[in-house]
Amino acid sequence: MTIIAAADGSALGNPGPAGWAWYIDDTSWHAGGWKNATNNRGELMAVLDLLRSTADSDDELKIYCDSQYVINALTKWMPGWKRKGWKKADGKEVLNKDLLASLDEALSGRTVEFEWVKGHNNHELNEAADDRARAAATAFQKGTSVPEGPGYVPAGTSTATADDDPADDPTEPVAQDDVSVEPVTAAAGPDTTVVSCRVPSSVADELVARAQARGIHPQEFLAELIGRSLETE
Template identity: 90%
Template sequence: MTIIAAADGSALGNPGPAGWAWYIDDTSWHAGGWKNATNNRGELMAVLDLLWSTADSDEGLKIYCDSQYVINALTKWMPGWKRKGWKKADGKEVLNKDLLASLDEALSGRTVEFEWVKGHNNHELNEAADDRARAAATAFQKGTAVPEGPGFVPAGTSAAPAEDEPAEEPTEPSLHEDVLTEPSTAAAGSATTVVSCRVPSTVADELVARAQSRGIHPQEFLAELIGRSLETE
């Protein structure tokens, strides 16, 4: 089977308060953003977060984008940029190099199809992603909470309880919401647990930036932070 999603970005002012979002259906979507960024960064980040979110799935991925820049960058221009050390034909550094390098890594080994759709043309998935990206950008503009969504929920599984549904009260205050765990197996064969949680977009951006500076995946960097924190307890 193939996961079908739309990814979109929005910037109020371009650059300005910006948001990104990907959307599969009402039970499986995610959004975030920044206080100041460009529309292109939002478009790229939406695809990147979708790839990260579905990294553990063995299904193919089809992504609808209304940005020809994103599709061309990832399917046509990237090999040449990499050969030239992430430089353009004029010798200048490629814009959004950090996100593009992460996308290059995230696409490795994945079966991903991109399809361009015209924006604001009643494409159901694209419109849903655009609405959520704009809502995230608006939240950063107003300084209100960002509607982040439930994240990736594989088909056939249940999403986290809606906000208006009663849920079990935590036994002690927590900084994170909707903490989920699932069994996994490490490459070396030792038992591990995959832990995911919601954090503010600013924290997520900082984790990604620090991981990129070391050339490792954000999940690997986060695992190191958790390990070091436990060792100092």
């Protein structure tokens, strides 16, 4: 079986408030972004998060992208950049090296096909990813909650309904300045338990910034913090 998805990025100002998203169907998609980034970073992050989210699947992956930069970078240019120590032919450092290095690792051992589609040309999956990436960028621009989506839900998986789980206690509402750091979509191994929590926006921004500085996913960084904290107790 092949997982078929579209990945897209959006930046309002380029650089500016930016979003990224991948989309399989209405029950399986994920979006996020930054307060300030470029469209290319959004395009790359959408693919990277899709790879990470589906890492435990044995299925092949087909990704529609409207960015020739992303496709060429991942299928043509990256081997040469790596040989030169992530330098271009002119000796300058490759842009977005952190994301590209993470993508190189995430692609290792995977069977992935990329196909270019023209943006804004009524391609159903591409349009859905674009809408969600733009919505994420707009949310960062306005300082509102980012519509992050359900994450990766394997085909055939039953999704929970409102009747399956008890609703949050309406007498204890979540503070408006509390937001999810990241939806829980990173691939979890057989010995891994997924935990989700809410933190103030300022804390979430700091976590994301520190993770980006290290070139890792915010969830990985948060897991490291929790692990170190438990070790010191």
